Amino acid sequence: MTEPGPASDAVTVRRIDERAAYDAATRDAILDAAIIAHVGLVGTDSRPIVIPMAYARDDETLLLHGSQASRLLRSGKAGTDLCVTVTLLDGMVLARSTLHHSMNYRSVVVLGRAVPVEDLDERAAALDLLVEHLTPGQVAALRPSTEKELRSTLVLRLPLEEFSVKLREGGPVDDEEDLDPQIWAGVLPLRTEVGEAVPDEITAVGIPAHLAGWNRIR
């Protein structure tokens, strides 16, 4: 079986000290676990701009959401090239020399042109997916979006075609001459944790099960 390769030169990972992947399963596991994306585009002044955004995966596409006011999404709406990068930070890698310090992470880079979701039913489904991506089970607790709300919302869809996955895992890789057992080297694992839920002043009920159990990020 041939392993999947990169879709283009632009998404080919060149660094050899980290592992690259180009398969959908590795990509989707990262996209589904993370919370925010950093979306880059080339601004009207020809300079890059990178903005954190909510996203959700819908099969072989990525949904991006923001208000109509967002310059970023307006540009994307017009067919601008986007780069969507999603990164999970897994640990600090502490070595026995400064240069070999590193981080364990999993990262997906997607390139492409996003198209706006014009159909209102499709847009409603997309908004639901965006909320479900963050807090599964939450949409069932909410009233449906109104037509006015849907019209005021911009959702973009980006195909998951041109992408790469880059990751690092495991302990430090020290130079042979630095392997002194008296110097502590290893990994400090990092994870995102959910703290105690804070209800707003209106809420008169306990936290529902689908939110209380929400801790899927690793």
Added chain:
Amino acid sequence: MTEPGPASDAVTVRRIDERAAYDAATRDAILDAAIIAHVGLVGTDSRPIVIPMAYARDDETLLLHGSQASRLLRSGKAGTDLCVTVTLLDGMVLARSTLHHSMNYRSVVVLGRAVPVEDLDERAAALDLLVEHLTPGQVAALRPSTEKELRSTLVLRLPLEEFSVKLREGGPVDDEEDLDPQIWAGVLPLRTEVGEAVPDEITAVGIPAHLAGWNRIR
């Protein structure tokens, strides 16, 4: 006293439902607390590319680090415009309608042209700062970097001049007609936590105090 304003039109925050800031203290608190940056630039094919990178703040500049092999830093070396975005995710904001779901976060966007740190002593100091940013106290436990190591490393310095801070905090903002106390709404706080340290196979000592106590991310 006049509040600091944005340094350029490109970094002026236009969304009005979130708070913007342009002062150095707010900026630095975020830059010093976060771990990675997402660095954007315009590639040779005129498309945007966004890569996660290690960084550290050095007074009024930002240090960026990567191997000489990195396409991204090679471009930055040549004087390419960069956008460096650092985001801390503080919570999921759950509202009573799909559209008012949101996230609490603190984010800094820096625009500018980075210059390479050419002087080897300055580069050594920069590498130390990069390690100290991640794990304070760690550099004292390490041998100094060798000249060969320093020559093989690219460090860029970006002025913290053109920047903006954007943040959201607090609970959901629901529409008046949605304020049903029987629907749970509020915030699920998020924080990055350090798990149990994993020493490598060589290590024969306990974890030093400066690493055991490392948990500064909020």
